Amino acid sequence: MAAxxxxxxxxxxxxxxxxxxxxxGCTQQPGDGQETTLKVTGSTTVLPVAQxxxxxxxxxxxxxxxxxxxxxxxxxxxxxxxxxxDIGMSSRDLKAxxxxxxxxxxxxxxxxDGIGVIVHPENTVSGLTIAQVxxxxxxxxxxxxxxxxxxxxxxxxxxxxxxxxxxxxxxTVMKKQNFTPTQLEKNSNGAxxxxxxxxxxxxxxxGLGYIDSEVRAVPIIxxxxxxxxxxENVVSKTYPISxxxxxxxxxxxxxxxxxxxxxxxxxxxxxxxxxxxxxPITS
Amino acid sequence: MKNGRDCPGGKQPPxxxxxxxxxxETLAGSHEILSRRHRRDRLIRAVWFACAFFAVxxxxxxxxxxxxDAYPVFFEIGIWDFLTGMVxxxxxxxxxxxxxxxxxxxxxxxxLAMAISIPLGVGSAIYIAELAPSRVKAIVKPAxxxxxxxxxxxxxxxxxxxxxxxxxxxxxxxxxxxxxAGSILxxxxxxxxxxxxxxxxxxxxxxxxxxxxxxxxxxxxQTISRVVTPAALSGITAAIILGIGRAVGETMAVLMVxxxxxxxxxxxxxxxxxxRTLTGTLGIEMGEVAIGSTHxxxxxxxxxxxxxxxxxxxxxxxxxxxxxxxxxxxxxxxSPKKSGTGEKQWFARYMxxxxxxxxxxxxxxxxxxxxxxxxxLAALLGYSAFRLIQGxxxxxxxxxxxxxxxxxxxxxxxxxxxxxxxDIIANGLPYLTWExxxxxxxxxxxxxxxxxxxxxxxxxxxxxxxxxxPIGIGAAIYLTEYTREGRATKIIRTGTDLLNGTPSIVFGLxxxxxxxxxxxFGVSLIAGQITLALMVLPTIIRTxxxxxxxxxxxxxxxxLALGATKWQTIRKVILPPSVPGIVTGTILSIGRAAGExxxxxxxxxxxxxxxxxxxxxxxxxxxxYHLYILATNVPxxxxxxxxxxxxxxxxxxxxxxxxxxxxxxxxxxxxx
Numbered sequence: 001m002a003a004x005x006x007x008x009x010x011x012x013x014x015x016x017x018x019x020x021x022x023x024x025g026c027t028q029q030p031g032d033g034q035e036t037t038l039k040v041t042g043s044t045t046v047l048p049v050a051q052x053x054x055x056x057x058x059x060x061x062x063x064x065x066x067x068x069x070x071x072x073x074x075x076x077x078x079x080x081x082x083x084x085x086d087i088g089m090s091s092r093d094l095k096a097x098x099x100x101x102x103x104x105x106x107x108x109x110x111x112x113d114g115i116g117v118i119v120h121p122e123n124t125v126s127g128l129t130i131a132q133v134x135x136x137x138x139x140x141x142x143x144x145x146x147x148x149x150x151x152x153x154x155x156x157x158x159x160x161x162x163x164x165x166x167x168x169x170x171x172t173v174m175k176k177q178n179f180t181p182t183q184l185e186k187n188s189n190g191a192x193x194x195x196x197x198x199x200x201x202x203x204x205x206x207g208l209g210y211i212d213s214e215v216r217a218v219p220i221i222x223x224x225x226x227x228x229x230x231x232e233n234v235v236s237k238t239y240p241i242s243x244x245x246x247x248x249x250x251x252x253x254x255x256x257x258x259x260x261x262x263x264x265x266x267x268x269x270x271x272x273x274x275x276x277x278x279x280p281i282t283s
Numbered sequence: 284m285k286n287g288r289d290c291p292g293g294k295q296p297p298x299x300x301x302x303x304x305x306x307x308e309t310l311a312g313s314h315e316i317l318s319r320r321h322r323r324d325r326l327i328r329a330v331w332f333a334c335a336f337f338a339v340x341x342x343x344x345x346x347x348x349x350x351x352d353a354y355p356v357f358f359e360i361g362i363w364d365f366l367t368g369m370v371x372x373x374x375x376x377x378x379x380x381x382x383x384x385x386x387x388x389x390x391x392x393x394x395l396a397m398a399i400s401i402p403l404g405v406g407s408a409i410y411i412a413e414l415a416p417s418r419v420k421a422i423v424k425p426a427x428x429x430x431x432x433x434x435x436x437x438x439x440x441x442x443x444x445x446x447x448x449x450x451x452x453x454x455x456x457x458x459x460x461x462x463x464a465g466s467i468l469x470x471x472x473x474x475x476x477x478x479x480x481x482x483x484x485x486x487x488x489x490x491x492x493x494x495x496x497x498x499x500x501x502x503x504x505q506t507i508s509r510v511v512t513p514a515a516l517s518g519i520t521a522a523i524i525l526g527i528g529r530a531v532g533e534t535m536a537v538l539m540v541x542x543x544x545x546x547x548x549x550x551x552x553x554x555x556x557x558x559r560t561l562t563g564t565l566g567i568e569m570g571e572v573a574i575g576s577t578h579x580x581x582x583x584x585x586x587x588x589x590x591x592x593x594x595x596x597x598x599x600x601x602x603x604x605x606x607x608x609x610x611x612x613x614x615x616x617x618s619p620k621k622s623g624t625g626e627k628q629w630f631a632r633y634m635x636x637x638x639x640x641x642x643x644x645x646x647x648x649x650x651x652x653x654x655x656x657x658x659x660l661a662a663l664l665g666y667s668a669f670r671l672i673q674g675x676x677x678x679x680x681x682x683x684x685x686x687x688x689x690x691x692x693x694x695x696x697x698x699x700x701x702x703x704x705x706d707i708i709a710n711g712l713p714y715l716t717w718e719x720x721x722x723x724x725x726x727x728x729x730x731x732x733x734x735x736x737x738x739x740x741x742x743x744x745x746x747x748x749x750x751x752x753p754i755g756i757g758a759a760i761y762l763t764e765y766t767r768e769g770r771a772t773k774i775i776r777t778g779t780d781l782l783n784g785t786p787s788i789v790f791g792l793x794x795x796x797x798x799x800x801x802x803x804f805g806v807s808l809i810a811g812q813i814t815l816a817l818m819v820l821p822t823i824i825r826t827x828x829x830x831x832x833x834x835x836x837x838x839x840x841x842x843l844a845l846g847a848t849k850w851q852t853i854r855k856v857i858l859p860p861s862v863p864g865i866v867t868g869t870i871l872s873i874g875r876a877a878g879e880x881x882x883x884x885x886x887x888x889x890x891x892x893x894x895x896x897x898x899x900x901x902x903x904x905x906x907x908y909h910l911y912i913l914a915t916n917v918p919x920x921x922x923x924x925x926x927x928x929x930x931x932x933x934x935x936x937x938x939x940x941x942x943x944x945x946x947x948x949x950x951x952x953x954x955x
Contacts, residue, residue, distance in 0.1 A: 037901075044916060051727055051891060067902060069806070069889045070916065074573040082574075084805045153457040160543070160567045161374040161578070170374065178375045184460055184542040184557055187567040190916035198448055201457040214919070 038256045041069040042076015042089030043164050044188045045207040046245045048276045049111060050089055053264050056272060064256060070188065073164030080105060080248045086257050088248040091164035091207070106253065107246045110264050112279040114208045114242040115169060116229035118193065118215040120200045125149030127219040127226040130240060134173055136203060139180025144201065156183040157195050157204040165189065168243050169205055208234070209277035234279045245278065320848050327850045328765055334757030338824060339778030341817060342785065345793045346590060352796050353583035356380065360577075365584055371545040371564070373578040380581045382588065384547045388558035389592075392465045392537065393530045395554060399470030401523055404477030406692025408519075411478070412485040413507055414689065423693065424482075425943050430700050431475035432939035434878025436907045437928050439539035440914045441703050442468045444924075447540055456555045460542030463554040468536045471699050473526035478696070480525060484518020485511060504682035517606060524600040525784075532593050532786025534562040534881045535911065543567060561589045562881075565788050569885055574800065586792045590785065597784035601777060704932075711929030714922040720930070724891055724904075728913050729920045733927055738895055739808075739903030740934070743887060744876045746812030746899075747819060752869060754816075755823030762824075763831040764853055783821035788881040790818045795885035809899035811887020818882055819872035826871065830864020831857060863949035867942045874938035878931065880907040906931040 040050050047070050054066035073090040080088030081102035091113065094105060117133055119125060125148055128136075135141040136154055145151045158179055159166035170176060186192045192204040197214045204215075208229055211217045219226035222240055233239035253261050263269045270280040356365060360380050368381015411424055446467060447459030454463075488511045496506040512519070542557025543564070549556065564585055572579045722732035758775070766772045794814030804810045834857050842852040888908040896903050910931060913924045 047890070048727060054891075055725055067889050068891055069902070070570075070912070072570065075570060078574050155457040161372070167374065176376045178372060181370065181372070181546045182544050182557065184458065184544050185559070185567065186543070186915070187570070188916040194443070194915065195458070195460065199451065199458045212919070 036064055036256050038064065038066045038087065038260060039069075039079075039085040040066060040087045040089060040247075040260075041079045041085040042248075043073040043091040043245070044070040044190070045091040045113060045165055045209070046076075046089035046110075046247070048209055049245070049264070049273055049278060050247075052272045052276055053260070053269055056268065057260055057263050061259070064260075066260065073167075077102070077105070077248060080250055083250065086249070087253075087260070090246050090248060091243065092168050093244070093246070094248070102250075104251050106249050106251060108249070108253065108261055108265075109244045109246050109281055110261070111245045111270075111273045111281055112234055112242055113245050114229045114231075114234040114239050114279065115165065115205050116208055116211045116217040117220065117241075118196050118204050118206055118211060118217055120196060120202055121214070121216045122200060123149055123152075123216060125218060127221045129221045130173055133203075133220075134175070134177065137169075137174060137179055137183070138177055139182065152201045155199050155202040156180055157192050157199075157202050158183045158185055159189075159192065159205075160185045160187045163187075165205065165207065169241075172241055172243075173205075207277075208279070211277065231274065231277075231279050242279075324849050328761075331757045331761035331765060334754045335761040335775050337754055338758045338782065338820060339775050341820075342778050342782045345785070345789070345817075346587075348793060348797050348801075349583055349587050349590065349789070353580055353587045356577060356580035356584040360581070365581070366588070371559075373568075373581060378577070380577070380584075382561070382564075382581075382585055384545050385559055385561050385564055385585065386588065386592075387547050388462070388541075388545075389531060389560040389562070389589075391548065391551075392462060392469060392541065392558060392560055393527060395462065395466035396469035396473060396530045397523065397527060399466060400473045400477055400526060403470070403692045403695055404474050404522070404526070405481055405519060406689045407474070407478050407696050408481035408485055408522075409507060409512070410689045410693040412482045413503075413511065414686065423697070425940075426697065426700065427475055427478050428943055429936055429939055430471075430696075431479070432874050432878070432935050433472075433703065434880070434907055434931055434935055435472065435533055436535045436539075436878070436880045436911050436914075437707065437932055438468050438472055438703070439536035440910060440924065440928050441706060442536060442540040443914060444921075445706055450555075454555055458542060458557065460540055460557055461555050462541065462548060462558045465537045465541040465558065465560070466554070468540060469530040469533055471703075472533060472536060473530050474696055474699075476529055477522045477526040480522035481515070481519045484515035484522065487518070488514040502678045502682050504685045505678060508685070517603060521600055521604050524596060524603065528593055528596045528600065528784045531596065532562065532589070532784070532788070534566045534786065534788040535907075538563040538566040539911075539915065561585050561592075562786060562788050565589070565792060566881065566884070569792065569795070583792065583796070586789050590789050593784050593786055593789075594781055597781055598777075600784075601780050707925060707928050707932060710921075711925035711927075714926035715929060719923075719926055724909075727917050727920070728891070728909065728923055729917065730923075733904075733906065733909060733923075733930065735895060736904040736906045736909040736927075737930070739888070740877055740906045742808055742896065742903055743811050743815060743883065743905055744873050746808065747815035747876045748869060748873060750812060750816035751820045751823055751872065755820050755868075756827050756865065758820075758824045759827035759831060760853060763828055764849070764857065779821045779824050782817070783825070785818075786881075787818060787879050788884075790814050791882040791884050791886060793817075794882060799886055805900060806885070806887060806889070806902045807900045808887055808896050808903050811883045811903070811905075812899075814882045814886050815876045815879065818879065819876050822872045822875065823865075823868050826868025827861070827865050830861040830868075833864070834860055863945055867946045867949075870938050870942035870945070874935045874942070877938065878907060878935040880911055883908060884911075906934070 040054070047068060051068045054068055058064055058066065073092050076085075076088035076090045077094060077098050078088075079085035081098070088105075094107065099105070117128060123144065125144055128147060132141065132147050136147070137156055137158065139156070141147060142154055143151065144154055156179075158169075170179070184195060186195060186204075189206040189210045192206050193210050193215055196202040196204040203218075208231070211229065217229050219228050220240055221227070222238065227233050227239050229239055229241070234242045247261060247264075249257055249261070264273070265281075273280045360368075365380060365382060366386070367383050368379060369383055370379040370381050371385060372379045407427070411420055411427070415423060442464055447461075447464050449459065450456070450461060450464055451459030492510055492514060493506060496510045497503075501509070537560050541559060541563060543559040544557040545559045545564075546556065548554070548558060565582055568578075569582055572582060719732040720737065721734050723735050724733060725731035758779075762772055762775060791814065794810055794817075798804045798810040798813055799806055838856055839852055842856040843849075847855070883905055887903060888905050889902040890912055891904065906927060910924065910927045913920050913927060
């Protein structure tokens with residue numbers, strides 16, 4: 001019986017400990033007093049810029065807690081509209097119904113982005129026209145040899161149905177023709193790239209920021225000339241698949257949100273934009 | 284109410300109101316104290332009842348709330364078109380919301396997973412229960428239980444990096460993200476459930492039966508296959524159904540390896556086709572969908588369908604388990620007599636007759652799945668050869684073959700466990716530095732550490748336990764101490780079982796719709812804590828109930844006879860010896876809550892925050908989510924991925940190991 005009583009106390013102790021940990025969690029004093037929070041949420045394409053900018057911004061503003069979350073462009077618009085975030089990120093413009101639902105939203109363009117068509121590094125295909133990309137994504141072209149590549153089945157990799165990148169691709173490249181139902185659907189740029197890296201026959205599309213040596217960007221053939229997805233070509237508007245990246249605020253930005261947006265638009269911020277592989281707006 | 288003082292079994296003498304002469308005359312002075320105690324006891328009883336009631340009501344509330352959010356899609360699309368539509372393309376032109384392929388894919392993935400894990404699981408269970416030397420058993424059994432502790436996102440991570448690549452190369456297919464990959468992972472994940480429950484069933488076959496069989500000169504294998512296993516058949520069936528439930532409801536692992544193409548495999552047995560399950564659809568689309576759109580409501584429609592499927596499976600399991608209990612009682616009651624009822628004999632004969640055919644079909648399906656038509660032919664040939672020589676081969680040889688198959692099963696299971704652990708430990712260890720554990724992440728998690736994620740996970744778990752523990756213990760006390768087995772307890776228990784079988788992604792959706800949106804908590808610590816608390820509540824109720832039950836009735840009666848009130852008896856006599864059991868349940872819940880991703884995906888987590896949360900309404904980072912994001916969203920962070928997986932795995936497995944150890948120790952120490 002002594003042992004049981006001992007256990008009983010142990011149990012009480014454990015419970016007290018758990019509650020203490022929890023209490024510590026809730027009541028941790030707002031300490032330094034001045035700590036201010038900025039919730040940034042939305043497009044996974046814009047996320048790397050927002051995160052890197054938040055890191056850099058934080059070194060000068062020690063008390064600023066900038067929380068960056070992904071989710072997707074629709075979530076970005078939704079969150080800012082409903083007031084659950086301070087800044088929404090989107091890789092597409094506001095839709096008409098979003099503008100009517102949330103009339104007070106103010107859009108700040110922070111960068112431009114090209115969407116690169118990527119394949120496995122060992123794929124030898126030399127270039128694709130927009131029409132060829134469309135045929136591949138529609139499921140009409142199924143082998144790389146049909147478009148000048150190796151004799152290999154094409155694995156079509158795309159984004160999930162709520163993605164801004166997919167929506168843009170759907171309108172610009174697919175001209176609103178439906179994707180092949182066999183396309184593998186990934187919920188982020190990084191996941192598309194991950195799959196393309198591992199899969200020799202894969203084709204995918206990601207923002208410029210995600211293109212590096214692990215995958216190969218395919219030149220898009222415009223008027224017979226191959227055009228690489230690169231910052232210069234997006235700036236000169238020769239690369240055909242590009243779009244603005246935006247941050248959205250409720251009304252004109254103010255306070256910490258304004259400081260943060262100003263920082264992104266400043267030369268230092270635009271350098272981050274370029275470092276992350278996007279196209280600065282002020283070049 | 285008189286009922287208020289009823290004790291289990293109704294053996295207790297009636298309360299003092301029932302014989303006023305004695306109590307009024309002898310206890311006149313203490314009457315007031317007694318009635319005060321009485322009132323307090325009634326209040327306490329009411330509190331426990333509220334706890335138990337909560338557990339039942341919550342499952343219906345979840346269902347109702349999901350239905351409420353799904354209703355518009357049933358209205359707009361029509362239930363029939365929603366369920367049977369062949370195309371899922373919510374952003375196509377025109378948008379299509381048909382979930383038929385998703386339902387079919389979910390079932391296909393589950394069926395193949397079961398075809399893999401049932402033979403392996405039952406074989407391993409037979410090995411552990413019947414063949415293993417006690418020293419081997421002491422190692423293998425906990426090892427299998429640890430397998431249950433591996434978080435599903437770790438399985439998914441392993442599947443994405445290693446398994447899909449292996450399938451792509453070895454089966455020479457364009458992509459390894461396939462039905463097969465999903466099924467292999469789910470099969471491995473369902474193994475611990477199937478093994479543990481089957482092993483319990485096999486071990487509990489009465490000793491006399493076994494000895495009787497040996498005494499008649501049967502070999503060990505004949506005893507196992509003709510006597511012990513048939514006796515445990517219903518237990519094994521229940522194990523399989525529980526495994527199916529786990530497989531149908533799993534989200535993260537499946538989402539990461541099946542490719543998520545909403546197509547029905549063509550031809551239907553093409554295991555190398557990508558598929559998309561109901562859970563996977565929720566996992567990838569829920570976070571990005573515009574709230575209030577048809578697409579949003581359609582996702583809730585999917586959740587309702589998913590919940591419906593798992594509820595059906597779990598109700599089925601509950602019914603079967605109840606059958607087993609009845610049968611056990613029947614066996615105990617009339618064991619000296621000749622046998623059970625005619626129906627059961629018929630059932631046994633039936634099973635005996637078709638056992639081989641059934642096994643053949645299952646094996647054929649597996650081989651067909653894995654090796655195509657040639658495999659099926661080979662299996663058919665093998666089977667007919669087996670039938671041909673079956674009569675002539677000596678029992679000794681049959682035993683030898685059977686035992687090697689069983690050993691093969693357990694070795695495969697341990698091999699799977701070993702490969703996963705080795706891969707994660709070997710790749711993660713070099714990156715596991717002090718800085719990694721104590722620094723915040725930077726550069727999208729490619730450098731820096733995971734400190735905020737570790738702390739965030741702790742907060743989430745501590746909050747979930749602080750919420751679920753009192754309610755769970757209260758419900759369990761009410762169930763064991765205050766009620767007689769009857770309709771009310773049956774309903775409460777069924778409610779708990781259903782809650783237990785609810786897929787974690789459904790909890791996530793409910794948390795999102797109700798806590799985050801409807802109550803306006805936003806993505807926050809508290810929303811995640813409540814969601815996780817609901818998820819672990821059934822585990823706590825069940826384990827507490829079990830340990831309360833081990834306290835013998837005589838202890839209760841002794842205490843009550845000494846004049847203690849009901850509550851005093853519970854507090855001083857019944858709870859103390861039950862503490863190890865309750866602690867075990869709590870630790871298992873901690874492990875489960877720490878490893879789950881789906882419930883916190885939409886309710887509590889952020890990708891990155893530099894500070895620890897200040898209030899319950901701040902979002903947090905969490906280990907499983909961090910791993911999920913690193914694995915799917917951040918290229919070039921392989922070392923950090925493995926190290927995060929290792930930390931998460933270590934944390935959860937440590938909790939499970941602790942639980943197993945406590946149970947082991949208290950089982951040894953506490954014998955009534």
